[in-house]
Amino acid sequence: MGTLLPDPHRSPSPSASRARLRELVSAPAPLLLPGAYDALSARLVEQAGFDAVYLTGFGATASLLGRPDVGLLSAAEMADQARRFVDAVDLPVVVDADTGYGNAVNVVRTVRTWEQAGVAGLHLEDQVTPKKCGHMSGKQVVPLAEMVGKIEAAVAARRDEGLVLIARTDAAAVEGLDAAIARARAYAAAGADVLFVEAPTSEADIARVADELGGVAPLVFNAAEGGRTPPLALERVAELGFSLVIYPIATLLAATAAVQDVLATIRRDGTPHAAALPAFDAFTTTVGLPEVGELETRFGG
Template sequence: MNDTKLNTPPKPDANPKQALRRLADARRGVLVPGAFNAMSARIIEDLGFEAIYVTGAGVTNMYLGLPDQAFMGLHEIAEHTARIRDAVNLPLLVDADTGFGNALNVRHAVRVLERAGADCIQLEDQVSPKRCGHFSGKAVIDTDEMLGKIKAAVDARHDSGLLVMARTDAAAVHGFEAAIERAQRFSEAGADILFVEAVTRAEEVRAMPRRLDKPQLMNMVIGGKTPTFGADELGQLGYGFVLYANAALQGAVVGMQKALGVLRDSRQLTEEGGLVATFEERQRLVGKPEWDALERLYV
């Protein structure tokens, strides 16, 4: 059993959308790690985190082996969302990139992702094909076009509790003030959570909770362009969520490189040395004891 949990895992909430709304409104800097598959989501839940971000970059990197440059489509993110929804009880914030087209495509994407189990759907204002928010060479669509996408997303949801998160990448293109202005208009169009991506100055990070009325998410990209802040400080500033979208991915890559490097060099690998999870731990994380109990029930 892993003894490094943050706290006792939260009990399943009867309505994860309502749970996510409460977390957003609390504005206490809730840490949200990104999951790129069902196993990574299980580990996040097992360690006691309160919500999960289904990461488009992570799915693109780990599922397709490609950079985060719009290679992922609606089918891939919906499939991963459904698998993760089956595996965990935590609220899911789902990265829908640009909505995979115009406002009508956004409407379709919201319906598909809501059926797949999303509790919040994130849309961004980049020109398609989009790219990672911390890459150079980004461009953004006109504000009015993005407002249409947000309105389409709000209208498309069957459950009014489904949250819409609107992200702007305008800071890198038009500057910080333009990004703030866009985010405020996104709020007025119906976005529930605001996400200003890739600001580059500490004073900008500190200013945004005072400048914008809706709960906000701050993205801490390891090695990215935004100055690093601790989640406690961001919570004190008034941020609702602190995203580490690809911490699990980057940790998994290093773990695989270390374990497989030892296997390559020594021609064998055992549980000793801490490079791999034990057989028992792997079975616990995928719920084998529960499946064994079910099997006995039906035999």
């Protein structure tokens, strides 16, 4: 797990994390990417034994602002959250970079900032700014040529070629699946490492994305909980050939339900004692109190 005082012989460097992510993307089985919305949930993903963690823009917006994912979170706020993730865990961190927060020039700065934060991968989408969650209505996309330029800018901006650039298209809901597939091909030609067709609405459409793009680049399947894409068993996703599977908001929804439950218990009983809560000592262990004790022993004089 991520430590307060990284051990150079154990904690991976950003380059090592990026190499690890590429290795995982190339593996025969799909890489499972649970979404996390803050450093604590990222630690829980790591402690559960996953190989990488996804910083969800939807979840970060809800966590930091208490608002929906409609383009309200700034690049600086999301970059700070990315740094917290990288500091909290030793896993490769994949980040939702929205539209790159503007035009191609903004994309250059976004990629440089995310790279300096130590992330292993990021995805850029072709919505207009401000964007919306990919499973909301009312989306719009930029012209194809504009997004191709943004992908080319991202490729040129990265200093470490190991940084995994994921190109997401939201065109299926706006221009149809044919256009979305054509856009994905163009983004691969512009240098994207991984392709992400957002929000196909049937298993047939999911299968078509896999069939037509599977030989072009590794593919993302976004299993957005409660979203427009129908849920598929992991075995089916693997059979179709997807390389990454994102579960973006399961942890956020679970945490929200748990907080609502304990607050209802306090409201009803005047105490949380009837709620299912972790023991205090168990929680402090989860967030690294024993490690703090080790540091106090080591450096306390």
